[in-house]
Amino acid sequence: MAPSTSNYCYDSLEERGCPRGSACNLQHDIIQCSCGLVLRRLDFHNHVKGKRHVQLSRRAGSSRLTFPILEETELSPNNSSSSESAFVRCSRCSKRVTQSQIHDHLKAHDIQERLDSAFEIAESNKHGFTIDGLGCVDFGIVGEDQKPVVRLRIIRESEPQPPIIRLSKCRLLSSSRNDKHGDGFSVELIGSPYINPGRPRILLVTFHPSDAGRYEDRLELVFRNQATKTRFVIHRSLVATVGDKNDHNQLQPSAPYTRRKRVPLRIDGPIRHGLRPPTWTKTRWVTVLPKFDVSRQITDILYKRGAKSKKDILVLIRELLPPEFNLKTYGSRFQSLLFLEEEQMKQDLDAYAMEGVSLRPKHPRYELEVQGLAEGRPSVLVGDFILVRQEHATDKTWFQGRVHQVYENYVSLRFDDSFSTYRGNSFEVRFVLNRLSLRRMHAALVNHNNPARLLFPGPEHIRNMRRTSSELIDKITPINRVIGQDPEQLQAVAAIVNMPPGSPPFVIFGPPGTGKTVTLVEAMQQLLANNDATRLLVCAPSNSAADLITDRLSALGPSVILRLNSLSRKFSALPKHLRRFSITNDNEVFAMPTVDELRKYRVVISTCITAGVPASLGIERGYYSHIFVDEAGQAMEPTVMVPLKELADAKTNVVLAGDNKQLGPIVHSGLASVLGLKTSYLARVMDREIYDLDGKSSIGGRGLTIIKLVRNFRSHPDILEFSNEHFYNHELQYCGDPILTRSLENSDELPRKKFPLIFHGIVGKDQREASSPSFFNIEEASLVKKYCLSLISDRKNGIRAEHIAVITPYHAQRIKILNLLSRQHTTREIKVGSVEEFQGQEKRIVIISTVRSSTNFIGADISRMLGFVASPHRFNVAVTRAQALLIVIGNPMVLSLDPLWRSFLNYIYRGGGWRGKTISWDPAGVIDPNNGREYEHESRQRAASEAEEAITRLKALIIRKNEEIEDGFQFDLDTSDDEDGNFGFGEGPVFREED
Numbered sequence: 003m004a005p006s007t008s009n010y011c012y013d014s015l016e017e018r019g020c021p022r023g024s025a026c027n028l029q030h031d032i033i034q035c036s037c038g039l040v041l042r043r044l045d046f047h048n049h050v051k052g053k054r055h056v057q058l059s060r061r062a063g064s065s066r067l068t069f070p071i072l073e074e075t076e077l078s079p080n081n082s083s084s085s086e087s088a089f090v091r092c093s094r095c096s097k098r099v100t101q102s103q104i105h106d107h108l109k110a111h112d113i114q115e116r117l118d119s120a121f122e123i124a125e126s127n128k129h130g131f132t133i134d135g136l137g138c139v140d141f142g143i144v145g146e147d148q149k150p151v152v153r154l155r156i157i158r159e160s161e162p163q164p165p166i167i168r169l170s171k172c173r174l175l176s177s178s179r180n181d182k183h184g185d186g187f188s189v190e191l192i193g194s195p196y197i198n199p200g201r202p203r204i205l206l207v208t209f210h211p212s213d214a215g216r217y218e219d220r221l222e223l224v225f226r227n228q229a230t231k232t233r234f235v236i237h238r239s240l241v242a243t244v245g246d247k248n249d250h251n252q253l254q255p256s257a258p259y260t261r262r263k264r265v266p267l268r269i270d271g272p273i274r275h276g277l278r279p280p281t282w283t284k285t286r287w288v289t290v291l292p293k294f295d296v297s298r299q300i301t302d303i304l305y306k307r308g309a310k311s312k313k314d315i316l317v318l319i320r321e322l323l324p325p326e327f328n329l330k331t332y333g334s335r336f337q338s339l340l341f342l343e344e345e346q347m348k349q350d351l352d353a354y355a356m357e358g359v360s361l362r363p364k365h366p367r368y369e370l371e372v373q374g375l376a377e378g379r380p381s382v383l384v385g386d387f388i389l390v391r392q393e394h395a396t397d398k399t400w401f402q403g404r405v406h407q408v409y410e411n412y413v414s415l416r417f418d419d420s421f422s423t424y425r426g427n428s429f430e431v432r433f434v435l436n437r438l439s440l441r442r443m444h445a446a447l448v449n450h451n452n453p454a455r456l457l458f459p460g461p462e463h464i465r466n467m468r469r470t471s472s473e474l475i476d477k478i479t480p481i482n483r484v485i486g487q488d489p490e491q492l493q494a495v496a497a498i499v500n501m502p503p504g505s506p507p508f509v510i511f512g513p514p515g516t517g518k519t520v521t522l523v524e525a526m527q528q529l530l531a532n533n534d535a536t537r538l539l540v541c542a543p544s545n546s547a548a549d550l551i552t553d554r555l556s557a558l559g560p561s562v563i564l565r566l567n568s569l570s571r572k573f574s575a576l577p578k579h580l581r582r583f584s585i586t587n588d589n590e591v592f593a594m595p596t597v598d599e600l601r602k603y604r605v606v607i608s609t610c611i612t613a614g615v616p617a618s619l620g621i622e623r624g625y626y627s628h629i630f631v632d633e634a635g636q637a638m639e640p641t642v643m644v645p646l647k648e649l650a651d652a653k654t655n656v657v658l659a660g661d662n663k664q665l666g667p668i669v670h671s672g673l674a675s676v677l678g679l680k681t682s683y684l685a686r687v688m689d690r691e692i693y694d695l696d697g698k699s700s701i702g703g704r705g706l707t708i709i710k711l712v713r714n715f716r717s718h719p720d721i722l723e724f725s726n727e728h729f730y731n732h733e734l735q736y737c738g739d740p741i742l743t744r745s746l747e748n749s750d751e752l753p754r755k756k757f758p759l760i761f762h763g764i765v766g767k768d769q770r771e772a773s774s775p776s777f778f779n780i781e782e783a784s785l786v787k788k789y790c791l792s793l794i795s796d797r798k799n800g801i802r803a804e805h806i807a808v809i810t811p812y813h814a815q816r817i818k819i820l821n822l823l824s825r826q827h828t829t830r831e832i833k834v835g836s837v838e839e840f841q842g843q844e845k846r847i848v849i850i851s852t853v854r855s856s857t858n859f860i861g862a863d864i865s866r867m868l869g870f871v872a873s874p875h876r877f878n879v880a881v882t883r884a885q886a887l888l889i890v891i892g893n894p895m896v897l898s899l900d901p902l903w904r905s906f907l908n909y910i911y912r913g914g915g916w917r918g919k920t921i922s923w924d925p926a927g928v929i930d931p932n933n934g935r936e937y938e939h940e941s942r943q944r945a946a947s948e949a950e951e952a953i954t955r956l957k958a959l960i961i962r963k964n965e966e967i968e969d970g971f972q973f974d975l976d977t978s979d980d981e982d983g984n985f986g987f988g989e990g991p992v993f994r995e996e997d
Contacts, residue, residue: 515716
């Protein structure tokens with residue numbers, strides 16, 4: 003006899019189990035199958051192997067709500083770990099999450115699957131009723147002045163003796179009043195709510211545009227059978243986008259996104275080397291760079307020792323590194339980090355491997371088309387190497403092509419003379435990492451020049467130093483008169499001019515707009531004017547920063563200044579007015595000077611990496627009396643060591659300029675970042691005791707080893723205020739020219755006059771295309787264009803294209819925005835770029851497009867969804883470029899998940915600069931900047947709660963054939979596996995549906 007169902011506790015099927023625990027008098031040995039049946043545990047394994055399970059599973063997939071359970075196999079023994087931070091791989095999506103997060107992660111899958119299943123069933127036509135718009139009712143792209151209407155027909159099939167069925171409820175899920183008026187949409191029934199066969203009813207769905215962006219809603223129609231007093235529901239998804247139709251058509255994805263497949267570079271055959279570009283002038287090097295191949299210990303850990311996760315690898319790498327960080331271990335530690343970085347860079351290049359491609363002969367060279375070349379994906383320079391091999395050939399020889407020229411979408415290669423190809427031949431192509439920069443860094447790290455005053459400056463290095471007196475400051479006659487109006491700038495110049503030889507590095511800490519580079523240039527000019535023996539090596543991490551210094555020093559003339567460029571730099575990339583400071587050959591290619599030519603110049607300006615050239619040419623250590631490094635916070639420490647360790651002797655003075663609150667180094671390897679490569683030399687030095695700015699240390703500090711510039715000459719006070727509070731302890735003073743900084747206080751664009759900040763909330767859709775991993779957002783791009791056109795048309799404020807900059811963190815968005823702006827002659831000159839491209843620059847107006855807009859808060863990893871939009875340093879740079887007007891465009895629901903962004907949005911809202919999508923949280927609420935996961939957790943919990951409510955409501959509205967009792971489990975006590983059991987299907991003892 004089958005056991006009574008009243009003996010079993012259904013509460014035990016809930017996720018948290020029976021609330022009564024051991025005090026419960028009912029049996030808990032039951033389990034709910036994914037097919038919907040509830041069984042005794044001892045019957046479960048036989049059931050899942052049988053036909054009935056298969057049959058019910060199929061029906062459940064198309065006609066009923068399913069509630070997946072978490073199978074025991076989802077956390078296999080191989081994935082388990084006693085550590086809360088150990089990683090396991092989710093069996094559903096293959097993502098790696100920590101052990102402590104796996105439960106919530108799987109729960110999110112469960113909720114999302116249940117919600118998707120519920121909506122899928124709700125959207126299906128049923129019980130003889132058909133409604134137009136199955137799948138989605140898409141209004142398309144709609145103008146702000148339009149109110150489009152879509153007609154949906156409700157059609158009922160004919161049947162003998164049809165019961166009376168009435169449309170009892172018509173509502174939009176976004177409706178706060180639970181009726182037919184939602185956020186952006188409304189619906190109206192034409193005719194009687196009683197639906198009869200052969201007499202369709204019409205629903206008029208109207209879209210009411212307000213602000214630009216994407217609008218989504220769900221139309222819910224509840225039908226009631228008057229005879230049986232049962233109900234069923236049919237849903238329709240509604241979508242509309244307010245925007246410019248031409249913009250959307252122009253920016254549609256070129257192809258569906260497909261993730262690039264990494265093809266590891268394996269050299270399984272001989273290599274025939276390519277030929278050097280003939281346009282390069284031969285250089286006489288005194289020293290030859292060793293190869294510095296990656297340590298075998300590193301590669302064994304990364305690839306051969308069977309580490310299960312990055313955490314395991316990190317543990318092994320830590321064991322490999324020296325236990326202490328000091329003068330003896332300095333070089334070996336950073337070498338290991340560089341090896342990690344190199345391996346990651348190689349893996350990144352593997353994603354660009356190509357197969358089945360052809361080469362175009364242009365004797366004696368060959369042309370290879372490379373998609374993404376113009377975008378720098380991959381980055382290819384003259385002199386780089388590309389390996390090719392004929393596909394399906396018995397000869398496994400790789401031919402190494404040397405890049406002789408780079409064009410917009412193809413490169414010109416020169417191979418060994420034995421290489422040839424015919425029409426129809428296809429090749430494998432692999433890009434090879436150019437290791438020159440890495441080799442220069444390794445060479446600097448391993449040399450024996452390890453001055454403690456530069457690597458680990460401490461109290462012992464400043465014993466004989468004194469702060470610059472007011473008398474010495476007064477002796478400075480500024481070459482640039484502006485310097486005389488800023489006490490901190492003047493003090494910094496005086497301190498540098500009066501540094502004793504062999505001092506520890508002097509730091510100019512320059513927050514945004516405080517004239518850091520101006521101060522640096524003034525100090526250089528004063529040193530050159532005061533002492534004929536002064537020789538300067540001036541470096542920066544990037545060519546653009548080095549070009550800027552060259553421009554500021556250009557009055558010294560080409561007989562004093564040499565702008566030293568890498569051979570691989572494009573001649574066209576150097577501004578025309580600076581070319582007279584460089585050495586080029588007849589082919590318009592940069593060339594290296596001889597050592598005698600190099601000694602003729604008192605000032606040599608280059609990137610940090612190219613600063614290794616003088617040593618390789620034969621310049622001895624100490625030849626340069628001073629080494630300056632501008633934007634030092636952006637460079638990896640080994641990069642800065644190239645000029646310092648190669649060319650500084652015991653007397654060389656070093657000056658660093660930068661801001662450790664702005665952009666740091668670009669590091670590809672997450673492992674190397676965690677282990678310290680992401681920390682710049684500037685940031686590490688500023689953390690040492692003798693660089694204290696807070697007055698907590700009795701030694702060193704302001705005026706002796708470091709000066710903090712505090713007068714901002716760039717921005718309107720309201721634009722600077724937020725960064726001043728959150729990054730600079732309210733120390734910055736507002737000293738900008740009010741004629742410029744306050745010039746747009748009455749702009750027609752401002753929601754509130756006198757407050758020149760705008761946050762325009764917009765819900766867009768972040769997309770990707772083809773094989774590019776970069777995101778773009780058409781709605782935001784179109785809105786950027788609209789703002790640009792409107793601003794330039796404002797004649798009373800005299801705004802021109804060169805006054806505007808557009809900053810966006812994603813390369814794909816940059817391309818889309820440029821695509822739109824290039825179509826209008828008035829906007830073609832607007833500069834669009836990443837945050838990195840704008841560090842150190844300023845514009846009268848800055849527009850920021852944040853791009854990310856996904857609001858799948860249930861299953862998404864929200865912190866990853868924000869991407870590097872949530873980087874505090876990038877944020878600080880982006881919002882401090884504007885002089886007179888800052889416009890930020892983004893999805894407030896996404897941005898507000900980050901505490902810093904939420905604080906910034908609150909600041910703009912309270913200032914009256916909000917526009918577009920309304921704020922959905924309390925802008926006066928207290929924000930904990932250290933609790934970065936709080937808002938993510940709240941959003942996830944809220945989304946999960948709303949999903950559960952939707953599922954519960956839909957369950958109450960959906961009826962199924964042969965199921966008369968609502969809200970119950972279907973309990974199966976049949977232990978046989980006959981297809982129909984002891985009863986016919988659906989005729990067994992049904993007690994309740996699933997909860």
